[in-house]
Amino acid sequence: MTKSKIGLYLNKVNDSVTLLRECGIQPTPQRIAVIEFILNTRSHPSADQALEQVRLQCPTISRATVYNTLNLLVKKGLVRTQIIREGTVVFDCNINQHHHFIDEETGNIYDIPWDQLEVKGKDRLKDFEIVEFQVILRGRRKKK
Amino acid sequence: MTKSKIGLYLNKVNDSVTLLRECGIQPTPQRIAVIEFILNTRSHPSADQALEQVRLQCPTISRATVYNTLNLLVKKGLVRTQIIREGTVVFDCNINQHHHFIDEETGNIYDIPWDQLEVKGKDRLKDFEIVEFQVILRGRRKKK
DNA sequence: AAAATATCTTGACAAAGTCTAAAATAGGAC
DNA sequence: GTCCTATTTTAGACTTTGTCAAGATATTTT
Numbered sequence: 032m033t034k035s036k037i038g039l040y041l042n043k044v045n046d047s048v049t050l051l052r053e054c055g056i057q058p059t060p061q062r063i064a065v066i067e068f069i070l071n072t073r074s075h076p077s078a079d080q081a082l083e084q085v086r087l088q089c090p091t092i093s094r095a096t097v098y099n100t101l102n103l104l105v106k107k108g109l110v111r112t113q114i115i116r117e118g119t120v121v122f123d124c125n126i127n128q129h130h131h132f133i134d135e136e137t138g139n140i141y142d143i144p145w146d147q148l149e150v151k152g153k154d155r156l157k158d159f160e161i162v163e164f165q166v167i168l169r170g171r172r173k174k175k
Numbered sequence: 176m177t178k179s180k181i182g183l184y185l186n187k188v189n190d191s192v193t194l195l196r197e198c199g200i201q202p203t204p205q206r207i208a209v210i211e212f213i214l215n216t217r218s219h220p221s222a223d224q225a226l227e228q229v230r231l232q233c234p235t236i237s238r239a240t241v242y243n244t245l246n247l248l249v250k251k252g253l254v255r256t257q258i259i260r261e262g263t264v265v266f267d268c269n270i271n272q273h274h275h276f277i278d279e280e281t282g283n284i285y286d287i288p289w290d291q292l293e294v295k296g297k298d299r300l301k302d303f304e305i306v307e308f309q310v311i312l313r314g315r316r317k318k319k
Numbered sequence: 320a321a322a323a324t325a326t327c328t329t330g331a332c333a334a335a336g337t338c339t340a341a342a343a344t345a346g347g348a349c
Numbered sequence: 350g351t352c353c354t355a356t357t358t359t360a361g362a363c364t365t366t367g368t369c370a371a372g373a374t375a376t377t378t379t
Contacts, residue, residue, distance in 0.1 A: 057345080059357065079335070093359045098336070117258050118366080119335060132303050141303070149295040150310055156291065159276050162314035166294055170306035201376085203326065223366070237328045242367070262335075263366060 054107040064089040065100040069110055070124045075140040077119040115140060115167060130166040141172065198251040208233035209244040213254055214268045219284040221263040259284060259311060274310040285316065 047066045051058040064085045069076070076084070082097040101122055104110045112120045115131055121140065130143035148166050191210045195202040208229045213220070220228070226241040245266055248254045256264045259275055265284065274287035292310050 057356075059344085061358070077335080091359090095337085095360080096358055099358090112261075114259060114261050117264060120261060132300070132305075135306065143300065147296050147299055151293040151295060152291050153312070156276070156287065156312075158317050159285070159312065160315045160317055161276075161312050162279065164310055164312040166308055166310050168297075168300075168303065168305050168308040171304045173302050173304055201325075203375090205327070221366080235328085239329080239368085240327055243327090 050109070054109065056103060056107065061089060061092050061096050062100050062103075064092065065097055066104065066109070069101065069104065069122055072124070073142070075113065075116070075121040075123055077116070077121055079119070081122065113140075128163070128165070130168070132168045132170070132172070134172045135169050136171055139172065143168070194253070198253065200247060200251065205233060205236050205240050206244050206247075208236060209241055210248065210253070213245065213248065213266055216268070217286070219257065219260075219265040219267055221260070221265055223263070225266065257284075272307070272309070274312070276312045276314070276316070278316045279313050280315055283316065287312070 047063050047070070048058045051062060051066060056062060065081065068081060068085050068088070072084075074080075078098050078101055079094075081101060082092070082094055085092055085097060101110070105112055105122075108126065110122050110124045111126055113123045113131065114120060115133060116138070123142075125142055128145045130145070130148055132141045132143055133139070134141070143166070150164065150166065153161060153164070191207050191214070192202045194214075195206060195210060200206060209225065212225060212229050212232070216228075218224075222242050222245055223238075225245060226236070226238055229236055229241060245254070249256055249266075252270065254266050254268050255270050257267045257275065258264060259277060260282070267286075269286055272289045274289070274292055276285045276287055277283070278285070287310070294308065294310065297305060297308070
């Protein structure tokens with residue numbers, strides 16, 4: 032399993048153990064619980080929301096460990112943070128470039144595939160060296 | 176003076192008094208100090224940063240008053256909030272649509288005029304009703 | 320000037336996040 | 350297995366951002 036495929040296949044404990052080892056992270060039960068939760072959700076949770084969910088599996092885990100583990104996963108490039116919710120950083124297991132849509136009624140955050148939108152005119156911004164960018168859209172998700 | 180011109184002309188106390196009155200806000204010394212600071216900065220400050228600066232002019236102002244006044248100005252449409260900095264809401268006196276560039280070295284936030292960038296493909300997002308959007312770019316501002 | 324409103328301040332509180340010291344655990348050497 | 354060391358985890362203290370309520374000040378209204 033390669034890093035680029037994470038986030039969809041992580042339903043076996045073995046996978047997360049392997050993944051942690053590949054990143055040079057000791058696979059403790061706490062870290063396994065965190066990585067299995069975060070790589071299997073599309074919900075862009077905050078650290079405290081992750082804590083709440085991870086405790087269902089691993090009731091004794093401390094807040095500091097969840098924060099430490101999530102930050103470690105960010106440092107290793109397995110997840111990334113997004114600044115799109117008021118008051119808290121959210122964690123995003125989709126490490127490929129993509130955009131975001133935020134439902135202002137529910138607070139839900141949806142990924143928009145990179146190739147669905149095109150941003151034109153960036154080369155005109157002569158004063159800025161762009162390292163990354165994304166479009167952030169807000170509104171309502173339509174009911175089916 | 177109309178609301179659409181605010182943010183550039185606000186160097187006379189009279190202007191801010193007029194503006195507050197136009198919005199049905201009683202122009203107290205505290206509120207004048209807050210509005211004069213916030214409408215004359217391009218720096219996208221947090222509420223606590225605003226407090227710090229406003230206290231230079233009005234040393235006795237309380238934190239609650241700065242928060243209340245800023246939120247009041249948001250409600251009246253004179254400034255708006257942006258979620259682009261980690262850990263805190265920032266206030267933006269540019270109420271016209273625009274994009275943002277964030278210098279990752281300094282944390283400085285720069286406005287990018289609306290017409291400099293074009294986002295194509297929004298109509299393909301059938302599941303979403305878009306109320307607003309912006310492009311957020313990160314990188315380094317080039318030295319002159 | 321007294322009463323009624325509106326505003327401001329202080330301090331308490333909650334949530335998000337970091338840090339530290341001590342306890343628990345794991346891994347390696349023997 | 351036992352001992353030793355390095356790594357992890359935990360609990361709690363602390364900071365920052367933000368809100369709220371109660372009392373103190375100001376401002377209007379009459």
